[in-house]
Amino acid sequence: MDSNRLRVALIGCGQIADAHLQELRRIPQASVVGVCDVHIDLARQAATRFGVPKAFDDVGSMLTATRPDVVHITTPPHSHRALALQCLASRAHVYVEKPFTIDAGEATEVIDAAEARGLRVCLGHDQLFDPAWQECRRRVADGDIGSVIHVDALQGYDLAGPFGRLLQDEPGHWVHRLPGGLFQNVISHALARILDFIPDRLPAVSARWSMAPDGPAFPTELRVLVAGGSCTGHLTFSTRVRPLRRSTRVLGSSCALDVDLDARTVTLDRAAALPGPLAKVELTCDRFKQAGRHLTVNLTRLGRHELHYFEGMHTLFCRFYEAISTDGPMPVPHRDAFRATRVMDTVFASCRSAAQMVASDRELVSGSAQ
Amino acid sequence: MTICVTGGSGFLGTRVVTELLARGHHVRCAIRSAAKAAEVARRHSDEQRSRLETVVGNLDRREFCREFLDGCDVVIHIAAPLTGSVPALFANGVIPTRVLVGAAADRGIRRFVLISSLAVYGTQALRPGSVLDERCPVDRLPHLRDAYTYSKVAQELVCWEAHNDRGLPLVVLRPGVLYGPGRALLTPRIGLTIGGVLVQMGGRQQVPYCFVGNCARAVASAVDATGIDGMRFNIVDDSLPSGDEVLRRHRMHVGRIRRIKIPGWAIGSVARACEWGSARSSGMFPPVLTPYKAAALWKRLRFSNELAKTHLGWKPLVTFDEGVRLTVQREAAPGCGIGH
Numbered sequence: 001m002d003s004n005r006l007r008v009a010l011i012g013c014g015q016i017a018d019a020h021l022q023e024l025r026r027i028p029q030a031s032v033v034g035v036c037d038v039h040i041d042l043a044r045q046a047a048t049r050f051g052v053p054k055a056f057d058d059v060g061s062m063l064t065a066t067r068p069d070v071v072h073i074t075t076p077p078h079s080h081r082a083l084a085l086q087c088l089a090s091r092a093h094v095y096v097e098k099p100f101t102i103d104a105g106e107a108t109e110v111i112d113a114a115e116a117r118g119l120r121v122c123l124g125h126d127q128l129f130d131p132a133w134q135e136c137r138r139r140v141a142d143g144d145i146g147s148v149i150h151v152d153a154l155q156g157y158d159l160a161g162p163f164g165r166l167l168q169d170e171p172g173h174w175v176h177r178l179p180g181g182l183f184q185n186v187i188s189h190a191l192a193r194i195l196d197f198i199p200d201r202l203p204a205v206s207a208r209w210s211m212a213p214d215g216p217a218f219p220t221e222l223r224v225l226v227a228g229g230s231c232t233g234h235l236t237f238s239t240r241v242r243p244l245r246r247s248t249r250v251l252g253s254s255c256a257l258d259v260d261l262d263a264r265t266v267t268l269d270r271a272a273a274l275p276g277p278l279a280k281v282e283l284t285c286d287r288f289k290q291a292g293r294h295l296t297v298n299l300t301r302l303g304r305h306e307l308h309y310f311e312g313m314h315t316l317f318c319r320f321y322e323a324i325s326t327d328g329p330m331p332v333p334h335r336d337a338f339r340a341t342r343v344m345d346t347v348f349a350s351c352r353s354a355a356q357m358v359a360s361d362r363e364l365v366s367g368s369a370q
Numbered sequence: 371m372t373i374c375v376t377g378g379s380g381f382l383g384t385r386v387v388t389e390l391l392a393r394g395h396h397v398r399c400a401i402r403s404a405a406k407a408a409e410v411a412r413r414h415s416d417e418q419r420s421r422l423e424t425v426v427g428n429l430d431r432r433e434f435c436r437e438f439l440d441g442c443d444v445v446i447h448i449a450a451p452l453t454g455s456v457p458a459l460f461a462n463g464v465i466p467t468r469v470l471v472g473a474a475a476d477r478g479i480r481r482f483v484l485i486s487s488l489a490v491y492g493t494q495a496l497r498p499g500s501v502l503d504e505r506c507p508v509d510r511l512p513h514l515r516d517a518y519t520y521s522k523v524a525q526e527l528v529c530w531e532a533h534n535d536r537g538l539p540l541v542v543l544r545p546g547v548l549y550g551p552g553r554a555l556l557t558p559r560i561g562l563t564i565g566g567v568l569v570q571m572g573g574r575q576q577v578p579y580c581f582v583g584n585c586a587r588a589v590a591s592a593v594d595a596t597g598i599d600g601m602r603f604n605i606v607d608d609s610l611p612s613g614d615e616v617l618r619r620h621r622m623h624v625g626r627i628r629r630i631k632i633p634g635w636a637i638g639s640v641a642r643a644c645e646w647g648s649a650r651s652s653g654m655f656p657p658v659l660t661p662y663k664a665a666a667l668w669k670r671l672r673f674s675n676e677l678a679k680t681h682l683g684w685k686p687l688v689t690f691d692e693g694v695r696l697t698v699q700r701e702a703a704p705g706c707g708i709g710h
Contacts, residue, residue, distance in 0.1 A: 014457045026652050041464045041524060045456055048513045162454045166462075169403040170428065305651040 005031040006321055009068035009092070011059055011083055012075030013037040013046040015163070016097055020072050021050040023314045029321060034066040059083060063090040070324065073097060076174045077185065081106040084121065088113045093324050095317070097124040098188035100341045102179065107341040111334045120330060122320040123337035127189040127246070127261060128196060129319070130312035135266045136250060136259045137196070144268065145252025148197045151233040152251070155190040156244030157182075159220060164239075168216045176218060180348035183209065183222045187237050191347075192340060193248045193259075194226055194233030201335075203228040205343060207350040212240055224347050264307070265294040372396045373593060374442040376429060376470065377449030379406040381553055382485065382545075384413065385586035386446060391418040393590055398423040400438050400449075429466035435473035444593050445474050448485045450525060452518060459521035467525045475536040481599070482538050483592045484529045488546045488578050488604060488673070489519040494665040502578075503674040504544075504602050514662045516558075539599045541592050545585045546578030546606035546673065550697055553582070555620050556627075559667060560613045562658065568627050572634035573614040575670040578606045581693035584686035591682040603678040607686040607693070610673060623698040637664050 008030045010017055017035070024032050036056040037043040043055035056062035063071075063086070071087040072095045073080055081101050084094045094114070100123045101107045114121040127133060140148060158164055167173050167182060178184040195203075204227045209219035224235040246261040255270040267290050272279035301307050308314065319331035373390055377383040378399030390397050391414060399422070401407040407424035414422055427434035429449065439445065447470060450463040467484075474482050492509035493502060509515060512523035526542060533540040547557050556563075559577045561570035588605045592598070611619075620627070632640050641664040648657040678684050688696070 014461065015455055018455060018457060022653055039461070039465050039468075041468060041528070042457060042460050045460050045513065045520070045524070049456065162451075162458055169406075172428075305654045308652070308654050 005029055006069045006324065007031060007033045007067065008070045008072065009034045009036065009062055009066050010046075010072045010074060011036045011062075011087075012073060012079075012097075013039075013042040014074065017046055017072075017074045019310045019313060020074055020317075021046060021052070023308075023310050023317060025050065026314060027317055027321070029325075030070075030317070033068055034062045036062040059086055063087065063092065068092050070095060070321070077178060078102055078174060081110055084110045085113055088117055088119055088121075091117065091119065093120045093122075093320075095122045095124060095320060096337075098192075099184055099344060100337050104338060104342040104345050107338050111338055115334065120320070120324055121334060121337065122316070122323075122330060123332045123340065124313070124316070125189065125192040125332050125336075125340070126310065126313035126316045128192055128312065129315040129331065130261050130264070131306075131315075132259050132261050132264045132266055133193065133196075133248075133312070134315075136248075136257050139257060139266065139268075140197070140250065140252070144255060145250065145257055146254035148231050148250055148252055150231065150251040151194045151197050152249040153190040153193045153233065153235045154241075154245055154247050155187060155235070155237045156241050156246075157186055157220075157237065157239045158244055159216065159239045167218075171217075180344060180351075181218055182220065183237060184344060184348065187222065187224075187235065187347075188340065188344070189246070190235050190237065190248075191224070191226075191343065194235060195336075195340060195343065197250065198226060198228035198231050198233060200228035201339065202342060202346075205346040205350055207347045208354050209351040215239070219351075222347075222351070226343070263294070264298060264301075267294075371443045371593075372398060372441055373444045373446060374398045374400065374439055375446045375448065376400050376466075377447070377485075378424075379410050380448060381550070382548060382582055382585060382589070383448045384410065385550075385582055386448060386589045387422070388413070389586045389590040390446075390593070391421060394421075395593070396421045396423075398425065398438070398442065400425055400427060400429060400434075402426070402428060429470050430461075432469055432473065435470050436476070439470075439473050439477045439479065442474075442477065442479055444481045444483065445470070445479055446483045446485070446589060446593070447471075447529075448589075450485070450522070454517065456513075456517040456520055459517050460524065463521045464524045464528060468528045471529055471532045471538060475532050475538045480539060481593065482529070482532075482540050483589065484526065484540065484542045485589065486526050486542050486544045486602075487519070487522045488544045488606065489515075489666075490523045490526055490544060492666070493669055493671060494662060496669065496671060498670040499672070501672045501674050502604070504604060504677050509666070511662070514660065515666060516663065519666070533600060541598050541600075542602040543585075543589060543592060543678075544602060544604050545588075546580040546604070548580055548582050548585055549693065550582030551699065553697070555616060555624065555694065555697055560616055561629075561632075566628060568629045570613065570617065570629055570631040571637055571664070571668045572670075573617070573631060574612050574634060575668060576610045576672060577613050577616060578604075578673040579610060579616070579690065579693075580606050581686065581688040581690075581696075583696075584688050584693075587687070588678055588682055588684045591684045595682045598681050601677075601681065603682060604673060604675050605678055605684075606673045606675050607688075607690060608675070609690060611690050619694045623694065634668070634670070637668055640664075 032052045034054040035046045035052050040057040047055035070093045074097045077099050087094050207224040210221045212220045220239040222237040226233040248259045250257045258267040272282045274282045323330050373395050378387045404426050490508050491506045512520040532538040561568050641659045641661045644659040648655045
């Protein structure tokens, strides 16, 4: 094995581990030396399919036997803290899948442990490195839309998918034990897109969750309002809307950008120059031209094999490894990992307190009716 | 006799439970959700319900499996997911099997019947026109096939390990492609559906179909048959149709579909092109079709069910004609096919 290559190990061989191992194959400066899962069958299938030399069912044994430079943690969130601390103690840098930890207290522990040892921890906010989001960032930085006033992020979720069905069938599933339930496992990316444009360390948060009529017996709808000093954001998470989209509208002081991660497009929405009915023709024409450009770009990307679903993950891995190798800046700084976790805590606390208020209001109403 | 059944709320499982109750057995079903457990109970008469127990829980929990198998004589393990990624199928199929098999070996049951799949065979080495019987080895490189096949091979290996190392009295049934009321007639054995268009693969080759009611009877027969521990059985119907024939029936009874046909002689070349495209795009196009998969799925073979007929005393009573008729009828009451 090339000694200049980073030795990478992975813990947790579930669904998202496939994406990690697939993307790691495309990174020549990384070599996967071991995979581990508490269920050896899962570890073995990952090792077999991705040509990893060793499979383990014990983290300690893997760390001792493979001496990795970096460990990717792709287990359920409640195990992130303990595993990250174990890996850091064995002097490995750590990549943690979202959500980072169960709460901000755990996040602080992990970050402090890394910084005390001069190691790096990277939170897996890979959608921030999706080519469409990167283009959005670039255009905002270039001043295409003026200053950012508001960010509207939409995240759809399919409860009829394999994981969604499992959640509905199993009241004891680990997702239901998270403080934020399903949302804690899923909203990280949409929230990160909002926080990307909110500079405040701890923005104000107000949130509500609710159950869908005729839906499962746990909250599946979430609305979050985030307010920083100069910018606000709104997150809509829904299991009921179709089509399922990961889209964001970034509203600026002069124009807006519509970012569609599924189509991998960024569309500029600007005011019309022509008056009255001609404006309608002008705006349609403008969108038509942009759609033509998107088609050309995506066809070119298709020809160049640049339309991988997890392109953002690939970029994030490369930048993380570069930061490790060159002691350069982190693609997702430690403070951002902490802030994302802290905001999530506030979101769920706000939801719980709103739900309690609604419950006590109902009691009052039913009491006065009697 | 108490028979513990997993997957009792599924497509095959509901029919197996009905068949076992009809044969006078006491049946205990492990079901993941309370709603599905109630649905299973509702399907049966009061008398049958007195011999039917449902327990709600997860097979990947040791404690639950131990309780589930308490007082059990025979286990029929049907539960296995059909679709999803490899990790999902392993997590929900292979891992629960390992836990269940461990509990069954500890308990010292009389028989463990695993419902595997005809897909597990490594047919790549067989010559076109050969007979596929139980002597054919299991695929040695199942990770190069689809997620379902890989998980079924792994599931079998877990059971054979327990048979060889711990003396688990194992019987493996390998049904062909199950069809019947509640499931589409067209399956990947006929072709792949891409963007609403069926890409038919060949058409003259025999497809190893099995009517779900026929299979349920074979499973129930495996409970009582003697001298079959350590054996495996193919469960397919007699007089199997060709892919073209299945498609013709589908057109006749269900409706026309948009279709592109890849002739049998061209499948290998198309598969090689797909594999090349996937490798060249560094996985941007997933390797949906490869020569290895193509050889396993669409090779011209004949399928034998002789061993099951001889040792299980089983006979597929519902013919393909009748099976198609039952399938395309409104499946008002699942399980209705069993009576034929």
